[in-house]
Amino acid sequence: MAKQREKVLVIVQLSGGNDYLNCIVPWEDPRYRDARIGVRITEDEVIPLDNGLGLNPGMSAFKELYDQERVAIIHGIGYPTPSRSHFRSMDIWHTATPDRVGEQGWLGQAVRQLDPSGSNVVTAVNFGNGLPRALAAPGVPVASVGNLEDYGLLTGMSGAAQREQALSAFSRIYTPGVGSGMVMDYLGKTGLDALKGADILKQAPKLYESTVEYPDNPIAQALKGVAQVHFADLGTRVFYTVSGGWDTHTNEVTLQRGLWEEVSTGLRAFYQDLEEHDLGPEVTILVFSEFGRRVKDNGNGTDHGSGGVSFVIGDAVKGGHYSEYPSLDVGRLIEGDLAYNFDFRGLYTDLLEDWLGLDAQEIVGGNFEKISPFVDAVA
Amino acid sequence: MSTVTNVGTDFDLIAHLLRRTGFGATRDELEEYAALGYEGALDKLFNPGDADALPVDLIRRYHADQSDLRIPPSSGSFWMYRMVTTKAPFEEKIALFWHRVFATGQTKVIQGKVMISQIEMFRKYGLGSFRELLIQLSRDPAMILWLDNQDNHKDAVNENYGREILELFAMGVGNYTEEDVKECARAFTGWTIANMPYMSTKMRNNTLRPYGYIAWQYEYDESDHDDGEKTFLGETGNFNGEDIIDIICKNPATPRFIARHLYHHFVADEFPVPQWPFEEPKDPEAIQIMVDAYFANDYSIGAMLRAMFASDIFKAESTRFARIKSPVEIVVGTLRLAGDFDWPTDDVYKATAACTYMGQQLLGPASVEGWMGGDDWISTGSMVQRINFASDTVGDPEKRGIKSIIVRIAERHEPGNVEPEALVDDCLDLVGRLQVGDDTLEGLVAFARDQGDVDASTDDGAGKITSLLQLIVSSREYQLA
Numbered sequence: 001m002a003k004q005r006e007k008v009l010v011i012v013q014l015s016g017g018n019d020y021l022n023c024i025v026p027w028e029d030p031r032y033r034d035a036r037i038g039v040r041i042t043e044d045e046v047i048p049l050d051n052g053l054g055l056n057p058g059m060s061a062f063k064e065l066y067d068q069e070r071v072a073i074i075h076g077i078g079y080p081t082p083s084r085s086h087f088r089s090m091d092i093w094h095t096a097t098p099d100r101v102g103e104q105g106w107l108g109q110a111v112r113q114l115d116p117s118g119s120n121v122v123t124a125v126n127f128g129n130g131l132p133r134a135l136a137a138p139g140v141p142v143a144s145v146g147n148l149e150d151y152g153l154l155t156g157m158s159g160a161a162q163r164e165q166a167l168s169a170f171s172r173i174y175t176p177g178v179g180s181g182m183v184m185d186y187l188g189k190t191g192l193d194a195l196k197g198a199d200i201l202k203q204a205p206k207l208y209e210s211t212v213e214y215p216d217n218p219i220a221q222a223l224k225g226v227a228q229v230h231f232a233d234l235g236t237r238v239f240y241t242v243s244g245g246w247d248t249h250t251n252e253v254t255l256q257r258g259l260w261e262e263v264s265t266g267l268r269a270f271y272q273d274l275e276e277h278d279l280g281p282e283v284t285i286l287v288f289s290e291f292g293r294r295v296k297d298n299g300n301g302t303d304h305g306s307g308g309v310s311f312v313i314g315d316a317v318k319g320g321h322y323s324e325y326p327s328l329d330v331g332r333l334i335e336g337d338l339a340y341n342f343d344f345r346g347l348y349t350d351l352l353e354d355w356l357g358l359d360a361q362e363i364v365g366g367n368f369e370k371i372s373p374f375v376d377a378v379a
Numbered sequence: 380m381s382t383v384t385n386v387g388t389d390f391d392l393i394a395h396l397l398r399r400t401g402f403g404a405t406r407d408e409l410e411e412y413a414a415l416g417y418e419g420a421l422d423k424l425f426n427p428g429d430a431d432a433l434p435v436d437l438i439r440r441y442h443a444d445q446s447d448l449r450i451p452p453s454s455g456s457f458w459m460y461r462m463v464t465t466k467a468p469f470e471e472k473i474a475l476f477w478h479r480v481f482a483t484g485q486t487k488v489i490q491g492k493v494m495i496s497q498i499e500m501f502r503k504y505g506l507g508s509f510r511e512l513l514i515q516l517s518r519d520p521a522m523i524l525w526l527d528n529q530d531n532h533k534d535a536v537n538e539n540y541g542r543e544i545l546e547l548f549a550m551g552v553g554n555y556t557e558e559d560v561k562e563c564a565r566a567f568t569g570w571t572i573a574n575m576p577y578m579s580t581k582m583r584n585n586t587l588r589p590y591g592y593i594a595w596q597y598e599y600d601e602s603d604h605d606d607g608e609k610t611f612l613g614e615t616g617n618f619n620g621e622d623i624i625d626i627i628c629k630n631p632a633t634p635r636f637i638a639r640h641l642y643h644h645f646v647a648d649e650f651p652v653p654q655w656p657f658e659e660p661k662d663p664e665a666i667q668i669m670v671d672a673y674f675a676n677d678y679s680i681g682a683m684l685r686a687m688f689a690s691d692i693f694k695a696e697s698t699r700f701a702r703i704k705s706p707v708e709i710v711v712g713t714l715r716l717a718g719d720f721d722w723p724t725d726d727v728y729k730a731t732a733a734c735t736y737m738g739q740q741l742l743g744p745a746s747v748e749g750w751m752g753g754d755d756w757i758s759t760g761s762m763v764q765r766i767n768f769a770s771d772t773v774g775d776p777e778k779r780g781i782k783s784i785i786v787r788i789a790e791r792h793e794p795g796n797v798e799p800e801a802l803v804d805d806c807l808d809l810v811g812r813l814q815v816g817d818d819t820l821e822g823l824v825a826f827a828r829d830q831g832d833v834d835a836s837t838d839d840g841a842g843k844i845t846s847l848l849q850l851i852v853s854s855r856e857y858q859l860a
Contacts, residue, residue, distance in 0.1 A: 144764075
């Protein structure tokens with residue numbers, strides 16, 4: 001009774017600012033060598049791609065996905081008047097509102113379109129503590145999971161029997177009574193949604209069987225959680241994962257390589273898992289970071305920059321390069337940073353319209369040029 | 380057998396006061412304040428004496444990162460430790476209030492020490508004259524960097540601070556013109572960071588050792604101040620920042636705006652701030668009480684609050700449990716109830732992280748607009764965090780605060796089984812006189828009954844009481860202050 005699975009979007013957020021220049025490396029460009037005296041990927045380390053560019057040496061597993069033509073590289077992605085504050089820039093990516101402080105997350109709004117009545121409390125699942133602003137929108141339930149294995153409410157209760165009793169009592173005391181008021185009703189509904197989400201999600205690890213070994217690092221384990229929930233067919237359409245530590249002001253070469261090894265091997269394991277379960281075609285992944293980093297290094301690392309790189313990965317993706325690598329000419333830099341040449345809201349439009357089949361204009365606040373990374377567009 | 384003292388004192392009212400002016404109260408604290416009567420309790424809150432905080436040099440000795448304060452969780456934890464251990468929680472509530480209104484983030488300011496200094500400034504000036512507070516704020520290095528006033532020059536005006544002092548800090552949208560913003564910004568030219576070029580270089584290469592980080596310092600650079608004539612809110616003169624603050628403070632829009640913030644923080648949830656220009660205050664009479672106190676007492680914030688707390692509006696039953704607790708209130712209140720940490724250990728960092736997971740990163744507000752508050756705090760994700768943090772925190776019968784609750788229950792009853800109704804009553808009383816609805820009460824009693832007999836003097840009984848406390852702090856009512 002294999003039914004047609006609905007398409008899902010997986011976000012991998014690289015928090016802190018992935019250094020574009022040392023991720024997709026213009027290693028043959030003398031201007032790169034001039035700018036990066038101390039923090040350079042050398043010729044013998046780089047993993048060469050086509051057209052004079054190369055990958056960070058930590059990305060060998062990523063290269064396999066690229067060779068399978070599953071990876072779209074979106075060059076020079078950013079937005080007008082870039083903010084070099086992590087928080088503000090991440091906020092802009094999360095709310096798709098660069099010109100003022102946005103109120104709602106772009107994916108929270110997407111979830112509202114996917115499930116207007118909020119009937120499925122696990123339409124969006126975040127792996128990590130707290131809720132990324134991207135998923136926040138009033139009245140939209142989102143499950144936020146630290147660790148799927150022990151996810152739930154009242155996890156601090158001592159005995160299993162006591163916890164069962166307490167959960168049943170919890171459900172009773174959260175059921176809104178007659179005339180208890182708006183605030184109590186809202187608290188009641190939200191608490192019960194949280195409980196329901198936990199009940200649904202805890203099925204996922206039990207149903208999961210796989211021969212794939214995920215590496216033991218946080219992002220790979222989060223991707224394993226994504227696979228578990230996706231395979232359990234709970235109606236989840238949006239998954240969110242975060243890899244932290246990309247703010248490489250010092251010791252960049254070592255740090256960034258290690259981080260890319262984690263992300264790349266995690267993604268490779270995820271794709272092996274999807275293939276093993278024949279569930280790859282329904283999945284598209286967006287990998288993004290809040291900004292790229294300064295062109296000129298600071299000796300041991302790099303400071304905050306602007307224009308960066310994003311990736312769209314999936315069986316439905318036409319692999320290759322999109323947009324253009326920004327110029328390294330000193331005169332073309334903006335305050336020492338690569339100029340952005342593609343607005344990320346265009347990429348969001350691709351994902352919202354042509355992958356999830358939603359109305360993007362309202363969410364991204366206008367019409368933006370798309371890159372059309374998919375083999376067959378939906379609409 | 381009952382150990383309840385001060386019969387006749389309204390414990391529920393005192394508990395309400397201590398939830399709003401602090402983080403709730405243990406039974407001991409409640410009895411201490413109740414013994415003073417309501418007016419006496421207010422006197423003590425406004426004149427708390429020694430906060431009995433661990434001296435800063437000791438904190439730094441015991442925890443290296445608390446000396447460096449490199450990242451927001453470090454400085455946030457520095458403050459968290461103070462909030463959980465202080466004997467003067469009202470000071471911290473005031474500091475939290477101004478942190479919310481004057482929301483400054485370490486993400487941009489970078490440096491933890493100046494953030495901590497800003498909070499200390501709120502403790503010192505937060506209940507005093509609003510005029511003095513605004514002057515201190517305008518000279519605060521963290522605020523200057525947060526809103527770029529070091530880039531506000533005589534010949535190149537940066538309007539960021541000039542705008543926000545009017546829009547977000549003192550008056551609110553609709554009470555000034557764009558022209559006023561420009562003139563205001565001009566008046567604050569020259570209010571800058573000392574030795575900026577050197578400090579910029581220094582910050583890029585700033586290292587902890589051997590001398591530690593250098594903290595930004597305020598400086599008034601007369602040579603970069605635009606001394607020309609300005610017209611601001613209808614007055615004309617060669618205004619400097621202090622003159623602008625004078626004009627702001629005497630404008631009636633200012634106390635109305637601040638009173639609405641105070642109401643939101645101390646009385647009941649208001650509309651989110653961005654809606655204020657379009658929505659009347661929920662209780663105009665409460666606002667007027669505070670506005671009158673402001674003008675009658677040289678712009679004193681403390682007088683505004685004292686008048687509010689003395690009013691029937693504040694004392695009314697309908698005002699109790701009328702606010703959704705912020706993450707910091709949930710976290711700090713529960714930690715104080717459980718009697719957690721004596722020293723700034725890693726648990727303090729976990730508590731700070733818990734606030735972040737619930738949506739309130741201390742010293743890292745999402746934007747200069749601070750946090751909306753109210754039901755904005757509540758989502759499925761944040762509910763899981765709130766419930767699990769609170770129930771985890773009270774889940775250990777050996778913790779000082781939990782043990783004290785169990786001992787009190789044992790003292791209140793003859794040895795042997797405590798009836799479920801009485802047990803639930805005792806627990807609700809001892810977590811700070813939490814009032815619950817009938818449905819919740821029935822659910823709690825049913826849970827207590829299902830657990831079987833409880834003898835509070837036994838380990839088994841202590842465990843069952845602990846489970847009941849875990850359920851109580853997971854309730855909807857516990858989400859409210």
